[in-house]
Amino acid sequence: MSDEILTHSDQPALWTGRYYNEGVDSQVFDKLKEECGVFGVFNHTEASALAYFGLHALQHRGEESSGICTTDGEQFYVHRGMGLVKEVFDNDKILSLKGSTAIGHVRYSTAGASKLQNAQPLVFRFRGGDLAIATNGNLVNADELRRELEEAGSIFQTTSDTEVLIHLIARSKHHDPRLAVKEALQRVVGGFAFLILINDTLFVAQDSNGLRPLMIGTLDGGYVFASETCAFETVGAAYMRDVQPGELLIFDKDGMTEDRFAEMTRRSLCAMEFIYFSRPDSDVDNINLHMARKRMGMRLAMESFVDADVVTGVPDSSISAAIGFAEQTGIPYEIGLIKNRYTGRTFIQPSQELRERGVKMKLSAVRKVVEGKRVVMIDDSIVRGTTSLRIVNMLREAGAKEVHVRISSPPYMNPCFYGIDTPSREELIASSKTVEEIRQAIQADSLHFLSKQGLIEAIGRSAGEYNRGMCLGCFDNDYPTPVEDAEQAGCGC
Numbered sequence: 001m002s003d004e005i006l007t008h009s010d011q012p013a014l015w016t017g018r019y020y021n022e023g024v025d026s027q028v029f030d031k032l033k034e035e036c037g038v039f040g041v042f043n044h045t046e047a048s049a050l051a052y053f054g055l056h057a058l059q060h061r062g063e064e065s066s067g068i069c070t071t072d073g074e075q076f077y078v079h080r081g082m083g084l085v086k087e088v089f090d091n092d093k094i095l096s097l098k099g100s101t102a103i104g105h106v107r108y109s110t111a112g113a114s115k116l117q118n119a120q121p122l123v124f125r126f127r128g129g130d131l132a133i134a135t136n137g138n139l140v141n142a143d144e145l146r147r148e149l150e151e152a153g154s155i156f157q158t159t160s161d162t163e164v165l166i167h168l169i170a171r172s173k174h175h176d177p178r179l180a181v182k183e184a185l186q187r188v189v190g191g192f193a194f195l196i197l198i199n200d201t202l203f204v205a206q207d208s209n210g211l212r213p214l215m216i217g218t219l220d221g222g223y224v225f226a227s228e229t230c231a232f233e234t235v236g237a238a239y240m241r242d243v244q245p246g247e248l249l250i251f252d253k254d255g256m257t258e259d260r261f262a263e264m265t266r267r268s269l270c271a272m273e274f275i276y277f278s279r280p281d282s283d284v285d286n287i288n289l290h291m292a293r294k295r296m297g298m299r300l301a302m303e304s305f306v307d308a309d310v311v312t313g314v315p316d317s318s319i320s321a322a323i324g325f326a327e328q329t330g331i332p333y334e335i336g337l338i339k340n341r342y343t344g345r346t347f348i349q350p351s352q353e354l355r356e357r358g359v360k361m362k363l364s365a366v367r368k369v370v371e372g373k374r375v376v377m378i379d380d381s382i383v384r385g386t387t388s389l390r391i392v393n394m395l396r397e398a399g400a401k402e403v404h405v406r407i408s409s410p411p412y413m414n415p416c417f418y419g420i421d422t423p424s425r426e427e428l429i430a431s432s433k434t435v436e437e438i439r440q441a442i443q444a445d446s447l448h449f450l451s452k453q454g455l456i457e458a459i460g461r462s463a464g465e466y467n468r469g470m471c472l473g474c475f476d477n478d479y480p481t482p483v484e485d486a487e488q489a490g491c492g493c
């Protein structure tokens with residue numbers, strides 16, 4: 001574990017030349033960075049151990065820092081650090097986190113903000129007692145609120161958006177924490193899922209558009225909360241339901257109280273959860289992610305058939321779509337690309353040659369599968385295009401005769417303001433290039449993206465809501481909230 005500042009790359013460089021966590025695929029593969037993951041426990045004797053295992057299951061959502069805060073009703077116990085869950089915690093640390101209530105967090109961050117003081121849960125003392133918070137998402141009006149609070153005398157300890165909510169709670173005229181939390185939530189705009197612990201009461205809230213996922217499960221008479229259902233499987237909890245947009249759930253000695261801080265506005269769950277972020281064994285609204293991605297691959301095949309010898313997917317997030325594409329076309333699916341999972345931490349100089357080698361450390365083509373073949377390569381998205389170019393070249397170097405690229409989402413053209421760390425619009429290749437120009441840039445024989453309608457129908461959420469209850473802002477520039485005040489896109493965790 002290290003509390004050193006682990007700065008990630010400034011685009012478009014892949015590495016800064018500092019210590020780099022090889023597990024961060026988003027850096028090697030030019031992927032969008034997932035936002036964060038939260039996991040909570042209420043009323044379970046093994047709260048800290050459950051939080052540890054739950055965070056493990058959510059590790060793909062954030063690899064830079066992890067933390068757990070528990071309470072035994074008397075005091076808070078907290079441990080946070082830079083690194084993976086397994087690096088930050090050991091048995092003794094878990095045992096030292098006492099009590100039956102826990103909130104935990106895994107985090108990615110925007111460049112420059114990756115430091116221990118921003119690792120969550122954030123813990124504070126205020127006139128109402130102890131307060132801890134773990135969040136996933138981003139507040140669109142955080143900068144404006146921060147300025148207002150600073151002018152009123154607040155002193156911020158972190159650069160995290162989340163601290164804005166803490167100051168709003170602490171400065172509330174209400175002494176009842178339920179009213180203070182509700183009032184604070186009514187002032188923030190954006191995409192968020194919050195777990196807030198005030199003394200021995202746990203507050204669970206989701207933004208009024210339902211942008212960031214948050215689910216409730218039950219276990220041995222207690223409750224668990226997670227960004228994804230895969231964490232419930234890991235700890236043996238039963239899924240109960242999704243938290244609803246604008247909902248505020250309160251857990252205390254009287255059990256669960258259902259309340260709201262806002263009416264649901266336009267329900268807009270992030271479509272990228274279905275495309276890329278969530279694990280394939282997770283379900284969202286009872287839709288399994290592997291099955292949804294498979295349907296995206298099938299629809300992509302219907303929209304952009306190409307005669308080929310073999311279909312392969314970029315591991316891991318594109319495998320399901322590749323299986324669907326193969327099933328629909330009858331072209332055999334093969335493992336044509338292999339991901340090396342055991343690269344560990346490495347010091348990498350920021351030279352072009354070593355960047356290329358870095359990609360090869362993480363990914364290799366299976367020569368015997370692709371040699372002399374017409375290959376369809378399925379990927380879930382193209383961000384800057386640099387990775388696609390490398391993978392196309394890798395397949396050609398391994399002997400592929402043709403490389404046809406199929407993307408199981410529409411062109412990613414716009415930044416996200418709700419917790420996904422995206423490059424600026426100018427750096428998104430699809431924001432300025434046509435599909436044909438992108439094809440030329442990545443040197444593919446052909447290129448097709450899944451249509452927006454195809455995506456929506458393949459995911460299969462119930463009809464009747466705008467975009468079937470999903471946000472597609474990064475594809476169509478149609479955001480569910482005003483974003484003009486957002487000074488910074490990305491992740492505010």
Ligand code: SF4
Pocket residue numbers: 191211269270271272273415416417418419420471472473474475
């Ligand atoms: S803009 Fe894109 S990444 Fe951001 S919440 Fe909407 S769909 Fe998800």
